[in-house]
Amino acid sequence: MNIKRLFIxxxxxxxxxxxxxxxxxxxxxxxxxxxxWMMLKxxxxxxxKLTKELKGDGVEMDVGGLGARDTFDNKLHQPHFRMLxxxxxxxxxxxxxxxxxxGFFGQSFIGKPTYDTLIDDCLSTMEAMGSKxxxxxxxxxxxxxxxxxxxxxxxxxxxxxxxAKAVAKGMVIGVRVPLxxxxxxxxxxxxxxxxxxxxxxxxxxxDAGRDPVKxxxxxxxxNICQIHLxxxxxxxxxxxxxxxxxxxxAALDKMGWSGWLVVERSRDKDHVRDVxxxxxxxxxxxxxxxxND
Numbered sequence: 351m352n353i354k355r356l357f358i359x360x361x362x363x364x365x366x367x368x369x370x371x372x373x374x375x376x377x378x379x380x381x382x383x384x385x386x387w388m389m390l391k392x393x394x395x396x397x398x399k400l401t402k403e404l405k406g407d408g409v410e411m412d413v414g415g416l417g418a419r420d421t422f423d424n425k426l427h428q429p430h431f432r433m434l435x436x437x438x439x440x441x442x443x444x445x446x447x448x449x450x451x452x453g454f455f456g457q458s459f460i461g462k463p464t465y466d467t468l469i470d471d472c473l474s475t476m477e478a479m480g481s482k483x484x485x486x487x488x489x490x491x492x493x494x495x496x497x498x499x500x501x502x503x504x505x506x507x508x509x510x511x512x513x514a515k516a517v518a519k520g521m522v523i524g525v526r527v528p529l530x531x532x533x534x535x536x537x538x539x540x541x542x543x544x545x546x547x548x549x550x551x552x553x554x555x556x557d558a559g560r561d562p563v564k565x566x567x568x569x570x571x572x573n574i575c576q577i578h579l580x581x582x583x584x585x586x587x588x589x590x591x592x593x594x595x596x597x598x599x600a601a602l603d604k605m606g607w608s609g610w611l612v613v614e615r616s617r618d619k620d621h622v623r624d625v626x627x628x629x630x631x632x633x634x635x636x637x638x639x640x641x642n643d
Contacts, residue, residue: 379608380599380640381445383408384629385578387452388614393425395435398444404630405637408445410612411479413472416453420464421471432478439479447610448483448524448576449476457490460504469512473519483576483610484516485549487526496529506541513543524549524575530560531568538573547575553582553615556592563594563601571607579636580616586628587616588635595639611636 384406391397392412401409414424425431439446451472459465472484493501509525516523526549527534534548548569555562566574579598581590593616602608613636617628 378641380602381407381447381610382613382633382636382640383410383445383447383610384613384633385410385412385450387412387450389625389629393435395438398435398439398442400625401444402442404626404633406444406629406633408447408610409439410448410450410485411446411475411481412450412452413475414453416451416457416468421467422451422453424471424475426475426478427471436479446479446481448485448612449479449481450485452485452487455487455489458492459486459488460491460493460495460501460508465508466511469515469523473515473521476521477519482521483549484521484523485526485576486523489526489528496533509541509546510543513541513545516545517543521545522547522575526551526554526578528554528558530558531565535569535573548573549576549578550574551578551614552580552593552598553578556581563597566598566601566607567605571602571605574607574609576610576612578614579611580614580632583615583617583622584619585616586618586631586635587613588631589618590616595636599640611640 384401384404386392386394386397386409389397389400391400393414397409397411414422416422426435449472451468462468469484476482476484488495488505491501491505495501495505509523512523522544523546525546527537529537538546538548550566550569552562555565579595580587581593584590587593587595613629613632616632618624618631621627
């Protein structure tokens with residue numbers, strides 16, 4: 351091989367290295383995403399370019415603010431926005447594995463009369479973006495639904511109904527619950543719908559002093575649809591003394607779980623406003639631990 355030909359081969363190989371690495375991440379059993387609302391890009395077209403720059407495999411898109419509205423403040427109600435967002439995501443190779451109903455962090459899922467319309471809105475948005483998981487936090491419920499009573503009965507009824515809608519579309523609703531793993535598993539069994547699973551949140555376990563590895567094993571792979579893999583703000587994941595990602599990966603490997611790991615928080619307290627630094631560092635570390643095999 352002459353020198354000129356060797357140079358061309360080496361040049362082409364160098365150009366394709368990032369593409370090969372990206373394809374490996376895209377095909378890996380673990381994929382990494384970040385929440386658009388926490389990156390200050392809620393339903394902004396720039397969320398896809400930012401995710402691409404941070405080397406994420408995907409982005410968890412919020413369905414829009416809620417407030418006193420009957421449904422979400424969702425740009426994707428409009429067909430031209432549906433086409434624009436989907437085409438932009440596809441052109442950049444950025445997936446939208448899940449759509450979040452973050453409005454329910456502050457509002458009650460059992461107190462909202464239009465909950466069925468809200469679920470329909472979320473599922474329709476998921477269809478537009480090719481998503482399979484809806485994220486539903488239950489933090490806005492004021493009544494104690496963690497024990498048997500009217501609040502829990504109504505929550506179970508609504509989730510069972512919503513789960514049936516999700517199943518009909520080949521989707522699943524992932525609920526974030528403040529319960530220990532045994533109780534969370536019991537709650538999912540009570541709902542008794544393949545369309546409702548646990549959206550596991552690492553921060554909740556750590557805040558409550560629970561061992562995430564034991565929690566994950568107790569829940570089992572079939573009850574977990576997706577994972578928010580970040581802690582409360584203070585440190586980036588790599589520097590957080592409370593987080594042992596290799597141990598979490600070992601547990602998930604042994605369980606045979608696969609899916610999306612989503613960065614929500616874990617912002618450095620000294621650089622809390624630096625989106626690219628925080629989310630870039632966290633995505634890079636998760637990929638280092640989970641995709642480096």
